[in-house]
Amino acid sequence: MTERGVPARNPWAVVPSLYFASGLPYILINTVSVILYKRLGIDNGRIAFWTSWLYLPWVIKMFWGPVVDMYATKRRWILVTQAALAACLAAAAYSLLRPGFFPVSLAFFTAGAFISATQDIAIDGFYMLALDEKDQALFAGIRSTFYRLAMIFGSGLLVWVAGRLETTTGNNPASWAAAMSIPAALFAVLALIHKFFLPRPPGDGLQRAQQAQAGVSFWEIIASYFRQEKICATLAFILLYRLAEAMLVKLAAPFLIDSRAAGGLGLTTSQVGFVYGTVGVASLVVGGVLGGWLISRYGFRRCLWPMVLALHLPDIFFLYMSYVQPPAAVAGVLVAGEQFGYGVGYAAFTVYLLMRAAESPYKTSNYAISTGIMALGMMLPGFASGYLQQALGYRHFYLIVCLATIPGFLVIPFIPTETRQVDPTRAG
Numbered sequence: 001m002t003e004r005g006v007p008a009r010n011p012w013a014v015v016p017s018l019y020f021a022s023g024l025p026y027i028l029i030n031t032v033s034v035i036l037y038k039r040l041g042i043d044n045g046r047i048a049f050w051t052s053w054l055y056l057p058w059v060i061k062m063f064w065g066p067v068v069d070m071y072a073t074k075r076r077w078i079l080v081t082q083a084a085l086a087a088c089l090a091a092a093a094y095s096l097l098r099p100g101f102f103p104v105s106l107a108f109f110t111a112g113a114f115i116s117a118t119q120d121i122a123i124d125g126f127y128m129l130a131l132d133e134k135d136q137a138l139f140a141g142i143r144s145t146f147y148r149l150a151m152i153f154g155s156g157l158l159v160w161v162a163g164r165l166e167t168t169t170g171n172n173p174a175s176w177a178a179a180m181s182i183p184a185a186l187f188a189v190l191a192l193i194h195k196f197f198l199p200r201p202p203g204d205g206l207q208r209a210q211q212a213q214a215g216v217s218f219w220e221i222i223a224s225y226f227r228q229e230k231i232c233a234t235l236a237f238i239l240l241y242r243l244a245e246a247m248l249v250k251l252a253a254p255f256l257i258d259s260r261a262a263g264g265l266g267l268t269t270s271q272v273g274f275v276y277g278t279v280g281v282a283s284l285v286v287g288g289v290l291g292g293w294l295i296s297r298y299g300f301r302r303c304l305w306p307m308v309l310a311l312h313l314p315d316i317f318f319l320y321m322s323y324v325q326p327p328a329a330v331a332g333v334l335v336a337g338e339q340f341g342y343g344v345g346y347a348a349f350t351v352y353l354l355m356r357a358a359e360s361p362y363k364t365s366n367y368a369i370s371t372g373i374m375a376l377g378m379m380l381p382g383f384a385s386g387y388l389q390q391a392l393g394y395r396h397f398y399l400i401v402c403l404a405t406i407p408g409f410l411v412i413p414f415i416p417t418e419t420r421q422v423d424p425t426r427a428g
Contacts (some may be wrong), residue, residue, distance in 0.1 A: 001424055004232055011130070011131055011135050011142075012142075013140055013197060014130070014194075014198055014199070015127070015131075015146070015147040015187070016142065016143075017190060017193065017194070018127070018143075019123070019142075019143040019144070019150070020146045020147070020150045020153075021123070021150070021187070021190050021194075022116075022119065022120050022123050022147055022149035022150070023148065023149070024153065024154050024187075025085055025089070025115075025119070025183075026116060026120075026150075026151075026156075027112050027151040027154035027155050028183060029054050029109050029112055029116065030051065030113075031151075031154070031172060031249070031253070032154050032155055032159060033054065033062065033109055034048075034253050035159055035253045035272060036096075036162075037051070037380065038253065038254050038257050039162075039172055039176070039257070039269055040096070040101070040172055040173060044258075044386040044389055044390055045386040045387045045390050046102075046398065047250075047254065047386055048251065048384075048385050048386025048387070049386055049387065050391075051106075051250070052250065052380075052382030052383045052385075053246075053379070054110060054373075055206040055376070055378050055379035055382070056111055056379060057110075057113040057116070057117040057375075058113070058126075058371065058374075059112040059373070059375040059376040059379055060370050060372060061117040061120070061121055061372050062133050062222065062365075062372035063222075064118065064222045065121050065221075065365040065369065065372075066222075066365050068118065068121045068122055069221075069362070073200070073204045074125045074204050075122075075126060075199075075200060075204055077118065077119070077122035077159040078122045078126060078194060078198065078319060081115050081116070081119035081122065082093030082119065082138055082187050082190050082191035083187075083188070083191040084115045084204075085112060085184075085187045086185070086187035086188040086191060087184075088111050088115060088183035089108075089112060089181075089183050089184035089187065090182060092109055092180060093180035093181045096176050096177040096180065097173055104118065119367075120371070121368050124368070126198075126201070127139075127143065127203065130199060130203050131203040135347070140209075144288050144289070144347075145291065145370050146388065148285035148288060148343075149285065150281060151277075151281045151284070151285075151286070152278055152281040155273070155276065155277030155278075155281055156273050156274065156277030156281055158180075158182060158277075158278075159179075159269060159270075159272060159273030160270050160278070160396050161178065161179045161182070161272030162175050162176050162178075162179035162269055162273070163175075163268055163272070164270055165178055165210060165267030166269055167270070169237050178313060186258075189192065197224075203287060204311040214260050221365045222369070224358070224362060225365070225366055225369045225370075226248040228249065228356065228359065229416055230414070230415065230416045233411065233415045234356060236414070236415075237411050237412070237414075237415045238370060238373045238374050240377070240407040240410075240411050241276070241349055241377075241408045242311075242349070242374075242377060242408070243377065243381060243408060244312060244401050244402070245311070245315075245342060246377060246379075246380075246385075246407040247385045247388075247400070247404055248315060248318060248398075250382045250385045250386060250387055251379075251389050251397065252276060252318070252335075255318070255321075255322070256271075256272050256275065256276055256331065257272055258394075262276075263322065263325075263393050263394040263395065264394065265321065265328070265331055267328055267331070274332070274409070275332040275335055276335055279335065280332075280339040280359070280403055281339065282336075283335075283336040283340040284339040284342060284343040285343065287341065287342065287343020287344040287345075288343035288344070288346060288347050289343075290344055290347075291303075291345070292347045292351070294307075294344075300348065300351055300417060301313060301417045303413065304348055307344055307345045308408065309345075310341040310345045311341055311342055311344070311345020311346065311348075311408070312341075312405035312408055312409070313341065313405075314337050314338040314340075314342070315338065315398075315401055315411060316338055317334040317338045318338065318401065319401070319402055320334070320401055322394040322397075322398045323395060343375070349374075353367060353370045353371065354367070356370060381404075381416070385397075388400065
């Protein structure tokens with residue numbers, strides 16, 4: 001992990017900050033924006049439809065994953081994208097203070113999504129280059145934990161701060177602009193820290209990329225992904241495994257915020273930040289860590305079906321809440337249970353994508369394609385979920401969410417669970 005005067009670093013010095021930086025813009029753009037727009041008076045249909053488009057960069061990043069592989073170093077991509085995220089988030093924060101904030105802020109969030117998706121490609125590639133195989137396995141849970149901690153920071157602490165500012169100032173746009181300025185400043189600091197502390201792994205450079213891609217076109221890298229064994233089953237798994245969750249996640253925060261007369265729970269912004277953004281995401285982290293440990297202890301095949309059940313069955317908690325409309329304390333317990341199950345079940349999903357990427361000589365590009373298709377599976381259901389909820393109400397909407405878990409069960413028997421390893425020196 002040393003080159004051109006930058007000393008080797010203990011992975012603890014770089015992995016946590018990199019994956020915190022990876023998780024923060026994703027949660028801000030795809031989840032906090034939903035809460036923000038709800039508090040600023042945008043209706044559920046428009047929120048769900050337009051914020052679902054924000055997944056698009058993570059869907060199509062497969063098309064520029066090879067570009068990140070072939071041009072410049074992943075270290076440089078990380079530094080540039082983090083500086084750009086600082087500027088983009090600052091602009092989004094300022095736009096909330098202006099008339100017609102919705103389309104303008106949405107445009108900045110869209111730009112931030114493209115930048116963030118590019119940063120993710122570079123960070124995942126850097127991780128595979130800077131750590132050996134033993135450390136990659138050891139830090140798989142650590143990187144996931146800090147990614148989730150970024151989610152707590154974004155959907156928990158920042159939302160709580162915005163809620164407190166709403167209470168004290170009574171000015172919702174200014175409160176959210178102030179809250180969104182915090183991650184903008186944080187990314188400026190992260191870019192500066194990483195400039196001095198990120199190592200330069202051997203092989204993280206244009207020369208190695210050119211050698212690795214010699215005689216291989218951009219489209220050949222894409223085509224190699226779709227020539228994998230049982231690729232149709234894999235694609236169905238990626239798209240359908242989280243279908244119900246994709247519908248649920250877009251309306252979870254609006255459900256907590258909407259008044260009881262409108263079928264929601266009537267929580268304040270600060271309560272949502274605590275219940276959904278802190279307790280819920282903390283449970284998600286614990287579930288993810290436990291899921292990773294269970295797979296490492298008992299193996300992917302033995303854990304798969306229990307983790308599928310853990311992911312899907314707790315969706316019934318939201319159906320229950322839509323009928324009973326419990327107080328905030330009970331809602332917190334149920335949201336924590338649903339998020340814990342999601343964390344356990346998502347661990348199987350992540351490990352499966354990594355297993356499939358390990359088979360390819362173009363690991364970075366392969367993983368980028370898989371996560372892009374994963375984002376498509378989150379984006380498409382979101383387009384209709386807001387309008388569906390408005391038409392049917394929360395009770396019938398969450399019943400449909402529970403029924404949407406069925407395809408996730410049906411696809412499991414068809415996916416390949418045995419993988420072969422390739423020479424890691426061939427992987428980009």
